[in-house]
Amino acid sequence: MSVPTSQEDSREGPASATARKLAARRRREVVAVLLFSGGPIFESSIPLSVFGIDRQDAGVPRYRLLACAGEDGPLRTTGGLQLTAPHGLEALSRAGTVVVPAWRSISQPPPAPALEALRQAHDEGARVLGLCTGAFVLAAAGLLDGRPATTHWMYAPTLAKRYPAVHVDPRELFVDDGDILTSAGTAAGIDLCLHVVRTDHGAEAAGALARRLVVPPRRAAGADGAHPRHLDRSLPEEIGADPLAEVVAWALEHLHEQFDVEALAARAYMSRRTFDRRFRTLTGSAPLQWLITQRVLQAQRLLETSDYSVDEVAARCGFRSPVALRGHFRRQLGASPASYRAAYRARRPDGGGADAPRVPHARKVPAPHEGGRDPDGPRSHTTAPGGTEGRAEARADGAAEPGKPQSDAWSHRLPRQRGRGHGRAT
Incomplete structure (x- = not known):
């Protein structure tokens, strides 16, 4: 997670510049936490603990x-517990900060009165936070339209599909868009709440609170050697009933082979254009980027559970060269393959995964690009203007596809406007 220094000093991005002035009866230090029945107790407890305990002595x-x-109410939560909140929706009219810590089910619409109360609070200048699946409530209220946002990686494709006007990025720990803030799953809610304290009262106050909570004041997620980001091959549950499910399953079983999206479209008996549209509608992601992500995920697992060199990992994951692997790996995980492996093994002294045995160096995959040098020595990937690795949109097998612009993860989303703060999990 990183937020540029210039944005640490000034949070007034384009979104907040157009926000209505905070109503006189509202104050930022008055925090309303909106609770629903069926919400998970961990996410619900995060803002209650951060903002509800007097720690002035610290x-x-x-x-x-x-x-x-x-x-x-009463509101039922995890484990069959019942909660009785001391306030109702009317209390939102006094809050300058409103937090929606979670929503019980991404398949259910939130109550209309709660959505109207959120819209009114925002119209009157309140800062609104959505933690984890709370982003679905903000999206249902229309507060995320045209804005960048994040949520739990498992639900990000569904959020993108259901609310196409939202610019969903599942790679973020949290996204600060001025008066609207969202966080990824579970513990990322702590990161966002600490960020709010830091924004309101400075780094010293946030650091003191982090010490009390026994958490790092900032998580450098994805920085080399710190907390590398993790990917997952999950797709929306709806895909199981779609004809494309068979093609997706085949792709996941043959990642070690070199094939592209054209081959997947042919297996689905569709034109490339139709396949792209169907895949994007179903998953919220472009098929090319999804396939590249799966190859990077496979490489991530091999780096964790095997002794294969980076060159061999590239070959076993369908990349045409280790250069292509390094470019995509660094862009999606924020670290080189060698740095990722070193950081992973540093966290696991046995050098293996939690439930996966190390794979011995049993068979060497022929790799014509090997030349006896350090497999992850000085990086030879190219850097395009603006610092994006790779000069053209990569094909699914790692080769450059001429004539197409660079595509980053979730490339169909609109680019972020400059000046917004993001807690990026890179």
């Missing part, structure tokens, strides 16, 4: 917490 400025029921 140098943390005090917030005033309003725990609000988003619907009629």
Whole structure:
């Protein structure tokens, strides 16, 4: 997670510049936490703990917490517990900060009165946070339209598909878009709440709170040697009933082979254009980028569980060269393959995965590009203007596809406007 220094000093991005002035009765230090029945207790407890406990003795400025029921109670939560919130939706009218820590089911629409209360709070200048699946509530209220946002990686494709006006990026720990902020799953909610404290009261106050919570004040997720980001091959649950499911399953079983999206379209008996449209509609992601991500994920697993060189890993994951692997790996995980492996093994002294045995160096995959040098020595990938690795949009097998612009993950989303703060998990 990293936020540029210039954005640390000034949070007023394009979105907040157009936001309405905070109503006189609202104050940022008054935090309303909107709770719903069926919400997970961990996510719900994060803002309650961060903003609801007086820690002035530790140098943390005090917030005033309003725990609000988003619907009629009592509210049931994880483990069959029942909660009785002391406030209802009317209390949102006094809050300058509103937090939606989670939503019970991404398949259910949130209550209309709660959505209207959120819209009114935002119209009157309140800062609104959505933690984890709370982003679905903000999206249902229309607060994320045209904005960048994140959520739990498992639900990001569904959020992108259901709300196409939202620019979803599942690679972020959190996204600060001025008056609208969202975080990824579970513990990333702590990162976002600490970010809010840092924004309101400075790094010293956020650091003091982090020490009390026994968490790092900033998670450098994805930085070389720190907390590398993790990918997953998950897709929306709906894909199981779609004819494309068979093609997706075949692709996942043959990642070691060199094939491209044209081959997948042929297996689906579709034109490339039709296949791209169907795949994007179903998953919220372009098929090319999805396939590249799966190859990087496969490489990630081999780096964790085997002693194969980077050159061999590239060959076993369908990349035409280790240069292509390094470019995509660094762009998606924020570290070189060698740095990722070193960081992973440093966290696991046995050098293996939690439940996967190390794969011995049993068979060497022929790699014509091997030349006896360090397999992950000085990087030879190219850098395009602006610092993006690779000069052209990569094909699914790692080769450059002429005539197409560079495509980053979730490339169909609109680019972010400059000046917005992001806690990037790179």
